[in-house]
Amino acid sequence: MTPPTPLQLPPADEALAWVRERTATGLAAARELVDGLRTDPPAEPEGVLRRWDEVTLTLSNVGAIAGLFSNAHPDLEVRTACEEAEIEVDKLVTELRQDRALYDVFDALDPAGLDPTGARLLEKTLEEFRRAGVDQDDATRSRLAEISERITAIDQEFSRNIRDDVRSVRATPEQLAGLPEDWLAEHPVDDDGLVTVTTDYPDAVPARMFVRDREVRRQVTVAFLERGWPDNEPLLKELFDLRHEYANLVGYSDWASYDAAVKMIEKGPAIPEFIDRIAQAAQGPMERDLAVVMERFRQDVPDAEAITSADAIYYEELVRKEQHDVDSQLVRTYFPFDKVRQGLLDVTGRLFGLRYEPAEDAVLWHGDVTAYDVFSTADGESGDGESLGRIYLDLHPREGKYKHAAQFTITNGVAGRQLPEGALLCNFNKGLMEHDHVVTLFHEFGHLVHHVLGGHVGWTRFSGVATEWDFVEAPSQMLEEWAWDADVLQTFATNADGEPIPADLVARMRAADDFGKGLQARQQMFYASVSYWFHTERPADLSRKQVELQERYSPYRFIDGTHFFANFGHLGGYSSAYYTYMWSLVIAKDLFSAFDPDDLFDVDVATRYRDRILAAGGTKDAADLVADFLGRPYTFDAYAAWLAR
Structure with a gap:
């Protein structure tokens, strides 16, 4: 069998026609495969699932590249065509999941003859049909389809308004x-x-x-x-109402309950309980940190009773400089972008047994983008190794591009069928980087490594980062630890004279970072509460509710006349589940406890982690993946100890 090769992307002047042709061909192929499933399904259960997985792969190939190019391509016409393609894919997915005749094909399958992964796929497939309303009457299914299509359009417009503003x-x-x-x-x-x-x-x-x-x-x-305001406020209100209606139509009390049912947390009301648990644990550290910041703030503003984010970032930085002897302007001289990018590849290559080679044949959508082919070094450093996939790094800001930092899928990998490919879209300086941005780059690259290593499991549905959504951040949060280790940083963090970053400076940076973690935890719980309560209460006055939640959770006071929610992009993709960042961090701290801090590249631990967490993709529940790696269920203990110290 000929091994799969990377997808060849189009030159800029051919991108529009390529996207339209790929969309039309892919949608037609998916429909043809589904027609065969309805009229003449394979005799064996695995054959039916393989045919369905081919449908899933075909649609993901259309939707993934459309999702990337709609956020990254420099041509507005291409971005618009890709947004239209995303809507078409979502529309067909909804149509298929509401198809009762198709559902009956799967419902009639006997799972007894399937292996555990096949049985898991059948269970997940039936669940997705039911969550789409397949068992509802015609009118309800029609309304659910309308809602799904409109939600996709709103999410696109919401993101576009942030991106372009x-x-x-x-x-x-x-x-x-x-x-x-x-x-x-x-x-x-x-x-x-x-x-x-x-x-x-x-x-x-x-x-x-x-x-x-x-x-x-x-x-x-x-x-x-103020980015995205006022245009995004009515869009968000409509979005919250539509999601609530959708959840009600398929039998849930609210959107958060519908969304949580397929996550580790399982139940919507458990979200505010988790938020309050973290808020309570962070109360002492927050008060301690805030008192230090306020003392320094009052040296310049004697009558200040509170602090807003307009001053907090500056004064937290002053505290780190004056009390922890960490000057971020000195720190950044050790992190020129080009060295950081190469260092990231070297560190992750060593940790996970990977080799990155520039993809000379890759067609790039912009001059700032770089591409690498990823190989396993299992056959030795100088051996060819197994081809694992291709990655693209698009790391600098430009007009019309996605404004945050995230991993985007290009292709989902299926063993023997298609290589996994993905891209990072970030917005870093081309010169010197703040260390915080170095940490962010390690975090986002963790998603990319997860996508590539988990892209060889044999099923599209379980390929790559296909675990429960409140676990997907954990591997990336854990990888951040390598961006804080002095021995690791000294391999690539050097100043203009070639001198590596001093270990004592890294130690002070660690102490300074610990200083603000109580503040950060409470701020994160403010964001999580906005995500949850905006969806469950659907307040008529979003600003008023934001102020209420900010006063309850955030260490920083509201700035009059601002509308943070209008550019809170996670209200789109993460919807009511922003809590997942902190939920994942709890697990990440427990995962990291298995590593020896004096030997972060221990081969046995790193290999076990790579194989049992990353390479497994979504073939098991996240809790089981963690238990396979740790040898026990995950606990809150490591996170609590970290927060308290």
Whole structure:
């Protein structure tokens, strides 16, 4: 059998026709396969499931590239065509999952003759049919289909509004005092004697961290928080109402309960219980950290009773510099982008037994993108190894591109059938990077490694990051630990003179990071509460509810006249389940406890982790994957100990 080869992407001038042809061909092929399943299904249960998996693979091949290009392609016409393709795929998926005749084919299968993975696939398939309303009457199914199509369109418009709404603040060079010299050199003064600071991350993050002028920091923060408003507010209200209606029609009390039923947490009401558990655990650390920040803040603003995010980032940074002897501007001199990118490949290659080679034949959608073929080093460092997939790194901001950081699928891998391919879309500086952004890059690359290593399980449905959604962040959160280890960092983090980052500086960075974790945990619970209560209460006044939740959970006070929820992109994909970041972190801390902090590359532990967590994809429940690796069920203990120290 000829081994699968990577997908050949189109040149820029052929992308539009390629996307349209791929969409039309893929949808037609899926329909033809389904027609055969209805009229002449294979005799054996596994044969039926294999045919259905081919449908799933065909549709994922259309939807995945459309999802990537709609967020990354520089051509607006291509992005628009891809958004249309996403709607068409979602529409057909809904149609198929509501097809009673098709459901009956699967419902009649006897799982007794299937292996455990096949039986799991049958169970998941039947569940997806029922959650789509296959057992409802015609009118209800029709309404569910309408809702699904409209939700997809709203989510696209919501994301587009955030992506395209790049705001800016103009200030004199004197007002920007405190910013790094390399940042200032990249932002020349215009004809009016002013410098433009945009709300893109490479501008907004340094400005909020380093600018001494309080009014400029406030303006940048407000501009950042106002992205997507007012256009996104009515879209969100409609989205919450539609999701609630959908959940009710298929038998759930609210969207959060519907969404949680297929996650580790299982029940919607368990979400606020988890939020409050974390909030309570973080109460002491938050109060301790906040008292330190407020003491420093009052040195400059004596009458201050509270602090907002317009000042908090700056003063937390001051505390780290003055009390922990961590100067982020010095730290960033050890993290030039090119060295960080290569270091990331070297570290993950060593940890997971991988080799990355530049993909010379890859067609790139933009000049900033790089592509690598991924190989196993099981046959030795100099051996060819097994071809595992292809990755694309699109790591710098530009007009019309996705504004956050995430992994996007290009193809789902199926053993012997198709290689897994994926892309990272991020927004990092091309020069020096803040260490926080280095950590983010390691995190997001963790998703990409998971996608590639888990893309050889034999079934599309279980390929890659196909576990419960409240587990998918755990492997990436654990990989962040390698971006905090001095021995690891010294392999690539060097300054302009080639000197590696000092171990004592990394230790101080660790202590400084520990300083703010109580604040961060409570802020995360604020975000999680917005995600949950906006969906369950569907408040008429979103701003009012945001303020209420911010006062309850966040260490920072609300900034009058801002509308953070309008650019809270996770309300789209994560919907009511933003809690999953913290849920996953609890598990990530437990996973990391299996590693020896003095030997993070221990081959036995790393191999067991790679094979039992990452390479398993979604073939088992996440709790079982974790137990397979740890030798016991996961607990809250490691997270609680980390938070308390």
